[in-house]
Amino acid sequence: MRQYDAIFIGAGQAGPFLAARMAENGLKVALIERKFLGGTCVNAGCMPTKTLVASARAAHVARRAADFGVSVGREVSVDMSAVRKRAQTVTMDARKGLIEWLGGLNNLTIIYGHARFIAADTVVANGSELTAPRIFINVGARPVIPTFPGIEDVDYLTSASILEMDTLPRHLAVIGGSYIGLEFAQMYRRFGSEVTVLERGARLAPREDEDISSAIRDILAGEGIAVHTGVSEISFSRKGEDILLNADGTSRDVSHVLVATGRRPNTDDLGLETAGVETDARGYIQVNDRLETNVPGIWALGDCNGHGAFTHTSYNDFEIVAANLLDSEDRRVSSRVAAYALYIDPPLGRVGMTEKEARASGRNVVVSTRPMSRVGRAKERSETLGFMKVVADADTKEILGATILGIEGDEAIHGFIDAMTARTTFTDLQWAVPVHPTVSELIPTLLRGLS
Ligand SMILES: Cc1cc2nc3c(=O)[nH]c(=O)nc-3n(C[C@H](O)[C@H](O)[C@H](O)COP(=O)(O)OP(=O)(O)OC[C@H]3O[C@@H](n4cnc5c(N)ncnc54)[C@H](O)[C@@H]3O)c2cc1C
Numbered sequence: 001m002r003q004y005d006a007i008f009i010g011a012g013q014a015g016p017f018l019a020a021r022m023a024e025n026g027l028k029v030a031l032i033e034r035k036f037l038g039g040t041c042v043n044a045g046c047m048p049t050k051t052l053v054a055s056a057r058a059a060h061v062a063r064r065a066a067d068f069g070v071s072v073g074r075e076v077s078v079d080m081s082a083v084r085k086r087a088q089t090v091t092m093d094a095r096k097g098l099i100e101w102l103g104g105l106n107n108l109t110i111i112y113g114h115a116r117f118i119a120a121d122t123v124v125a126n127g128s129e130l131t132a133p134r135i136f137i138n139v140g141a142r143p144v145i146p147t148f149p150g151i152e153d154v155d156y157l158t159s160a161s162i163l164e165m166d167t168l169p170r171h172l173a174v175i176g177g178s179y180i181g182l183e184f185a186q187m188y189r190r191f192g193s194e195v196t197v198l199e200r201g202a203r204l205a206p207r208e209d210e211d212i213s214s215a216i217r218d219i220l221a222g223e224g225i226a227v228h229t230g231v232s233e234i235s236f237s238r239k240g241e242d243i244l245l246n247a248d249g250t251s252r253d254v255s256h257v258l259v260a261t262g263r264r265p266n267t268d269d270l271g272l273e274t275a276g277v278e279t280d281a282r283g284y285i286q287v288n289d290r291l292e293t294n295v296p297g298i299w300a301l302g303d304c305n306g307h308g309a310f311t312h313t314s315y316n317d318f319e320i321v322a323a324n325l326l327d328s329e330d331r332r333v334s335s336r337v338a339a340y341a342l343y344i345d346p347p348l349g350r351v352g353m354t355e356k357e358a359r360a361s362g363r364n365v366v367v368s369t370r371p372m373s374r375v376g377r378a379k380e381r382s383e384t385l386g387f388m389k390v391v392a393d394a395d396t397k398e399i400l401g402a403t404i405l406g407i408e409g410d411e412a413i414h415g416f417i418d419a420m421t422a423r424t425t426f427t428d429l430q431w432a433v434p435v436h437p438t439v440s441e442l443i444p445t446l447l448r449g450l451s
Pocket residue numbers: 009010011012013014015032033034035036037038039040041042044045046047049050113114115116138139140141159180266269270301302303304308309310311312313314343
């Protein structure tokens with residue numbers, strides 16, 4: 001039995017940073033990873049996909065070159081092998097950086113293998129038993145594959161396996177019209193594939209407000225993506241080299257299928273029952289506001305605790321636990337302002353409540369919207385699709401949430417993230433003097449629309 005001060009299971013976007021802090025503080029730490037350091041974000045998530053999104057945007061801009069008075073000479077084509085290589089390079093550089101950094105730390109041992117609890121303070125990995133008074137779980141999540149009839153007979157793709165593609169699909173069907181599905185749908189359309197999106201919900205990105213879902217649909221349909229919502233019965237069969245996709249009685253002959261119907265936590269083969277760690281019905285580890293599980297000495301960070309499904313929320317979990325354990329602070333997950341982006345182009349930047357959530361809260365809600373066609377930066381770049389919207393409490397003047405669907409919306413939303421984190425009222429911001437010509441310059445005008 002090997003004795004440590006702390007054991008980390010999974011090297012995602014929280015564990016390695018906390019492991020490093022502890023090792024630097026002189027604690028003896030084991031970091032167990034069954035695949036690659038950096039987890040989903042580095043190896044099969046944010047980094048490769050945003051690199052691919054950038055390639056797809058380059059193709060899109062090149063096709064629109066004439067709109068800017070620029071000639072590119074001949075028809076734009078995409079070398080999928082070079083596109084894939086570029087994404088792999090970004091991933092490999094990041095992974096290599098982690099291997100060098102973590103591998104060079106004193107007091108930190110990296111163990112490659114699947115870890116499983118055999119007691120509340122003991123795990124087994126690669127046949128060795130390791131014990132520690134503190135165990136941190138950062139095991140992430142994986143794609144959910146619904147039991148569609150015939151799915152096992154076809155070589156469907158997931159968000160991970162599609163990253164290995166180095167040829168262009170003739171026709172890509174995307175099942176699931178949310179973050180993963182929409183990013184890949186637009187990307188492959190821009191690479192040159194025919195793309196069909198099938199979403200079970202009544203609209204795309206069903207968690208967003210209806211006006212946002214509808215604008216997203218317009219953006220994607222405008223690029224020639226076929227969008228079908230409210231789809232309930234999906235089945236598959238083989239048709240020679242192709243796949244016959246049947247959805248609500250309509251058959252489509254497609255060359256590839258991407259299943260992007262959500263993710264589930266990697267908590268089903270972890271021995272959590274043996275350790276006595278509680279999960280909810282969907283397998284998410286139950287934690288309190290300080291990310292402690294019901295078992296003293298065991299914490300859960302990142303996607304597996306169900307309090308966030310993003311790299312920045314996982315990293316913030318690290319910050320919370322590090323502050324509480326190493327810096328004598330009292331940080332809590334409930335003080336986090338929820339924010340994220342959807343990386344279609346133009347992107348969707350989001351923070352806080354949707355309008356629907358704000359109205360359901362029973363507050364006296366005021367809303368202001370402005371189209372991106374009012375933004376100088378958008379006009380100058382000939383990219384005026386989308387709009388911005390802010391939702392506030394008319395009584396307290398609190399900003400409850402904001403959305404920027406439009407060029408640079410993922411960056412401009414940070415004005416709202418910062419304001420909400422600082423609990424600034426909208427009246428304080430209405431007379432800010434922004435820089436011209438930026439996307440953010442319309443924000444004071446947007447806020448003046450609240451009163
Ligand atoms: C296609 C895609 C695109 C995304 N894009 C974005 C984006 O643009 N922005 C964003 O914020 N988020 C994005 N995400 C989400 C983001 O990748 C995750 O939220 C982020 O990686 C945080 O995950 P984590 O720290 O919980 O664990 P992960 O990064 O998932 O890492 C968990 C690690 O644990 C390991 N592991 C699991 N079980 C065991 C075990 N029993 N023993 C040993 N090791 C184990 C796994 O191999 C893995 O390496 C995207 C996700 C996907 C799939």
